[in-house]
Structure formats: C-alpha cells, structure tokens
Amino acid sequence: MGYPHKPHQKETVLLSQYFGDPEARTYGGWVKRGGYEALKKALGMSPAEVVEVVKVSGLRGRGGAGFPAGVKWSFMPKEKSKPHYLCCNADESEPGTFKDREIMRWTPHALIEGCAIAMHAIQAEVGYIYIRGEFTEAIRIMQAALDEAYKVGTLGANAMGSGRRLDIWIHRGAGAYICGEETALMNSIEGRRGNPRIRPPFPAQAGVFGMPTTVNNVETLTSVPHIINRGAEWYQKLSLSNPKSSGTKLFSVCGHVARPGNYEVTMGFPLKDLIYDLAGLRDGRTLKACQPGGSSVPILDRAETEACLLDYEGCVGQGTMLGSGGLIVFDDSADMVYQIMRLTRFYAHESCAQCTQCREGTGWTVRILERILSGKGTMGDLDLLLDIGEQMTGKTICVLSDSCAVPVVSGIKKFRGEFEAYITGARKPVLAVA
Amino acid sequence: MQVTGEYEPVFTGDRRARLDAILTRYPTKRAALLPALWMVQEARGWIPDTAMVEVAQALDLTAAYVKGVVTFYTMYHQHPVGRHFIQVCTTTPCNLCGAEDVVRAFLEHSGCGELGATSPDGRFTIVEVECLGACGFATPVLIDDDFIDGVTVDKVRELLARYP
Numbered sequence A: 001m002g003y004p005h006k007p008h009q010k011e012t013v014l015l016s017q018y019f020g021d022p023e024a025r026t027y028g029g030w031v032k033r034g035g036y037e038a039l040k041k042a043l044g045m046s047p048a049e050v051v052e053v054v055k056v057s058g059l060r061g062r063g064g065a066g067f068p069a070g071v072k073w074s075f076m077p078k079e080k081s082k083p084h085y086l087c088c089n090a091d092e093s094e095p096g097t098f099k100d101r102e103i104m105r106w107t108p109h110a111l112i113e114g115c116a117i118a119m120h121a122i123q124a125e126v127g128y129i130y131i132r133g134e135f136t137e138a139i140r141i142m143q144a145a146l147d148e149a150y151k152v153g154t155l156g157a158n159a160m161g162s163g164r165r166l167d168i169w170i171h172r173g174a175g176a177y178i179c180g181e182e183t184a185l186m187n188s189i190e191g192r193r194g195n196p197r198i199r200p201p202f203p204a205q206a207g208v209f210g211m212p213t214t215v216n217n218v219e220t221l222t223s224v225p226h227i228i229n230r231g232a233e234w235y236q237k238l239s240l241s242n243p244k245s246s247g248t249k250l251f252s253v254c255g256h257v258a259r260p261g262n263y264e265v266t267m268g269f270p271l272k273d274l275i276y277d278l279a280g281l282r283d284g285r286t287l288k289a290c291q292p293g294g295s296s297v298p299i300l301d302r303a304e305t306e307a308c309l310l311d312y313e314g315c316v317g318q319g320t321m322l323g324s325g326g327l328i329v330f331d332d333s334a335d336m337v338y339q340i341m342r343l344t345r346f347y348a349h350e351s352c353a354q355c356t357q358c359r360e361g362t363g364w365t366v367r368i369l370e371r372i373l374s375g376k377g378t379m380g381d382l383d384l385l386l387d388i389g390e391q392m393t394g395k396t397i398c399v400l401s402d403s404c405a406v407p408v409v410s411g412i413k414k415f416r417g418e419f420e421a422y423i424t425g426a427r428k429p430v431l432a433v434a
Numbered sequence B: 001m002q003v004t005g006e007y008e009p010v011f012t013g014d015r016r017a018r019l020d021a022i023l024t025r026y027p028t029k030r031a032a033l034l035p036a037l038w039m040v041q042e043a044r045g046w047i048p049d050t051a052m053v054e055v056a057q058a059l060d061l062t063a064a065y066v067k068g069v070v071t072f073y074t075m076y077h078q079h080p081v082g083r084h085f086i087q088v089c090t091t092t093p094c095n096l097c098g099a100e101d102v103v104r105a106f107l108e109h110s111g112c113g114e115l116g117a118t119s120p121d122g123r124f125t126i127v128e129v130e131c132l133g134a135c136g137f138a139t140p141v142l143i144d145d146d147f148i149d150g151v152t153v154d155k156v157r158e159l160l161a162r163y164p
C-alpha cells in the first residue's frame, strides 16, 4: 500500500500489506501473520518442484530486466559438484525506486523467507543479501530479523529441522550505484572494485567466487512465498492485461505528486490511474511527463502516459520500460532540461569508467547540457547530444552507458522546445557559464 | 605505503574477534575487505593509509590493492571529516521536491559555507549525494548513521541542534 498513506481500494496488497505495522517486523509477529509456512512447505518439496512452481507462476524479475525468475533458477546446475550461491540484490539505487527499502524496513522476515526458498530451489547453502551502504536503518532491521531466524533455527546448519544448511549473511555496500549491476555486485562481495564483468560466463555457470550463482532482486524474492502458499495458477491469473506479466508490482511514486509512496497494483494497471487517483497530482497542477520504471527508462509525455498499461509489454508498447517500477512524475512546473541534466550528472558520477563510451560520454553529455542551461548552447548541440547518445548505446560492458543516453534522447525528442528556449534565449539561463 | 611512527592497530580485542567471525562467512579472505574497511571507519572516523596497511596484512592483500578498493567506493572517507557527516540527496526526484533548497539551508545553518568543507568548529561536513533510495520521502538525509526521511528547509536548524 502507498505507505505512509492508507491503502487505496484499487490496490492489490500482497507484499505491502504490513508496511507501517511494526509488529510484523518481529519473528513472532511474522509467524502470527502466516510467515514461514511457505518455507516449511517448500522444504518438503524437491528443488526441481519449487523451480517448476515459480516458472509456471510467470514471476519475472523485479530488479529491472524482467527475466522470468523460475527460468533463471533452472539455469543452475542440477548435479551439484561445487557450492552454489544466492545473491539477493538490495542495492536499490535507481533514482525513483524505493520499494526494496520498504520491504526490508517493514517485512524483513518476508525477504528472509523468500531467500531461503530460493536457496532451497537452487541448492545453495549460503546466500548474501547485498544492501547498499546508505540503508543503515534497513540493515539494522534485517540484521535483527536474521538474528531471530537463527535463534529459532529457521536458518543455520539444520534449517527448520530439514537437515538442509541455510546460511544468510548481509554484505554492506559502500556507495556505488553500479554495484546493483549483478556482476559488479558479485565483485563487490568478493572484496573487489565494483566493475561489471564481461559475459559470458553467466552467473549460473561462474558467479560469485567463480561458483554457480543466482542473483535476484528483493521484490522478486519476497513474491515467492506467496506463490508457494497460494499456487502458481493463482499468481499466473493475477494480471489485468497481458498474461506474460503476472502478479502484483510495487510502484514507487515520487517527484511531483501529492501522496508519494509505494503503491502495489496488479500487473496491467493503468498508469494514469496510478498517477491521477492513487498518488494524485498537486493542487492546480497538470501532468507533463513521467518515467514509469526508474530514471533509466524513456520519458513518456502526457498522452503516452495516459495510454500506458503497467506491465512489461504495455510499457514497451508506449516506447518505454517497466524497469524497477520507480515512477518519477513531472508536472507542468518541471524544467525538463535542468532535470534531465541532473539525471545525467547521476550517471556521470556513477560510471565505473571501464568503457570509454561511458566514461567520456556521460561527462560530455553533462557538460553540453550545462552549456545549454547557461545560455551558451547552440542548435548543433542538440544533434551532438543525439549523436553521443547513439555512440553510448549498445557498445559497453553494462547498460549504465545506455541508461544515461535514454532520458536525453527521449527528452530531446519530446521536449525539444524547452531545450531550444534556452538556446535562443527565450528562457533565462539557470546556470552560471559552464 | 608504509607504517611509520606510532600506530594503534584497529583489529585488536573485540574488533579482531568480529573480523574473525566475518571471515567465516566467506570462502576467501579478500571478501572480508568491505566489512573490514567499515570497521576501520567506525573506529577512526575515516580510513588512513596506515589502516589500509593493517587491513592488507590481516587479509593477505597488498596495501595498493586495498587503496584501489577504498577509492572506488564513495562512502569510505580518505580524509578526516567533521564530527558529523551529512549527506543530502539532490538527484532528480528529490530535486523536483526542493532538495537544493534543503542543501542551502544545511550550508547556512551549519556554518560550513560550501559543500565538502568542514565547519570551522569541526562539527559538520556536508555533501550532496546521488539518490539515497528513498525518493518518496524527499528530502532524505543521512547524518552519520541516522537515515532521516522528509527533511524540509524549516526542519534543518532543529535537526542540526540534535548533533552537538
């Protein structure tokens, strides 16, 4: 639900049901709410059976790419000859996204349960929850919940009396967006600089410590216990439009809205309802644009926003992506040029600098946008930005480079007039000479 | 890098025991590097070169390797900072909600004057940071280990008073 707001009748509340309820944070409180029933059930199933249930449910990765979770799990070797690992991606740093933080802050045991079930499915004894370093509160709460889970024997050498060893540790990041990229995350766990790795090999072959590894997002893993409890078919049917997108999804709504927060809706929910009815615009304002899936997805104008259905295919249909579900809303008061420049500063700051296109391209993009905002831009700068954007796309080790180009290219396409106004002098400069 | 003069080791007693416990969680010693660096920063407030040498010895790494990792991660301080380290998010979602005004209020009321500088009384250092993962609670601010949601301009003075 849209914590800190009351649940809205149009929400379908599964993951966020207990947001704001401190009792749900404790082991006892969680068990009282049906917690750890799914883990008990899963431990009574074979790993292959668990994988099959998740496959049939249609659950797709909530970290950004939307890869089917059960299929990813099935890539792990069936015959175990080496240790297997689970990495839970709790690096949550995509601007606009703040759902994993709320899952960890309010329902830490839900995440532990999801991790434990996934570890059983992929035959891992050890799992790491990689939490970004700034999430001090979430780390404290997760650690307290893990301590409880060990104390009652849910985790440890003989998890829930199953004879299975399940160890889960928190690994604290130290300030680097790029460590949310799964191969950078594994390097960071290994005590290295967080540079993404060239694939292949893929994590299921050689991941963390060179061993078969699965990386899943917090929200993906937290969805799993519901699927185990209520069945794959039930989850598969949770869909308002395209059956390829099933389940509920948390949308972190932020920017120019009256009630920012995490809203949980069934896949296929209309984007315009989420903005107009649930989060609401501020008084007297109208919608200009939005990014439905975090800062790395193409910007939608108002007409596209009003036509968009929130599932993987619906977003692609409008030329954008569902991404992580971080919905950034811009109303008519937003300066698109300045805000896009601010996004590119983010990518320039976060580039790991391994690839030339990304290291140089992000910096150039920022400087050209700053030049335009200082009134010194030329019309040729817009073509230059588009050209650099093209050079930054599809040519690097990871997609951070592409992500920087995305808001710039879609922004110029849809709000060209605002850029030109700075160039012609119709709009007063907002930055000192760059 | 070399340790010269007096050096008081970080990993003794309780901290050594904590590091040993952390080492059991990973198949390699190297993997304990980020946790070990966090412990140094907790103990010293920043990560001096001398401590990097100690960490390198404890984990069978070279000091240059450790430095390479320290410099990658923005949360590790390579220089001493004020008694209270303040990080304010100004990325787009927070920016839309007035985060830059919040930064200005922090600079004004703390006496820091400019970003990255420490106030003359040594009390505060303020930096702008990229998205803190709490964009719906603009503006989120991290003061030392306290994550504070929803900071607005009018709350800044009272907030600073809580950190003597």
Ligand SMILES: Cc1cc2nc3c(=O)[nH]c(=O)nc-3n(C[C@H](O)[C@H](O)[C@H](O)COP(=O)(O)O)c2cc1C
Pocket (backbone or CB within 6 Å): A060, A061, A062, A063, A064, A065, A066, A067, A069, A089, A090, A091, A092, A093, A094, A177, A178, A179, A180, A181, A182, A183, A215, A216, A217, A218, A220, A221, A398, A399, A400
């Ligand atoms: C630059 C970059 C940053 C990313 N940041 C995150 C992140 O913060 N959290 C996350 O879950 N996935 C992030 N991802 C996606 C991960 O690489 C990976 O696809 C995901 O964790 C897989 O989990 P899922 O299949 O459950 O979604 C990022 C990817 C890239 C390229």
Ligand code: SF4
Pocket (backbone or CB within 6 Å): A178, A195, A196, A350, A351, A352, A353, A354, A355, A356, A358, A359, A396, A397, A398, A399, A400, A401
């Ligand atoms: S694209 Fe950028 S962030 Fe990704 S590996 Fe290359 S330099 Fe690093």
Ligand code: FES
Pocket (backbone or CB within 6 Å): A095, A096, A097, B089, B090, B091, B092, B093, B094, B095, B130, B131, B132, B133, B134, B135, B136, B140
């Ligand atoms: S943009 Fe400020 S917390 Fe995300």
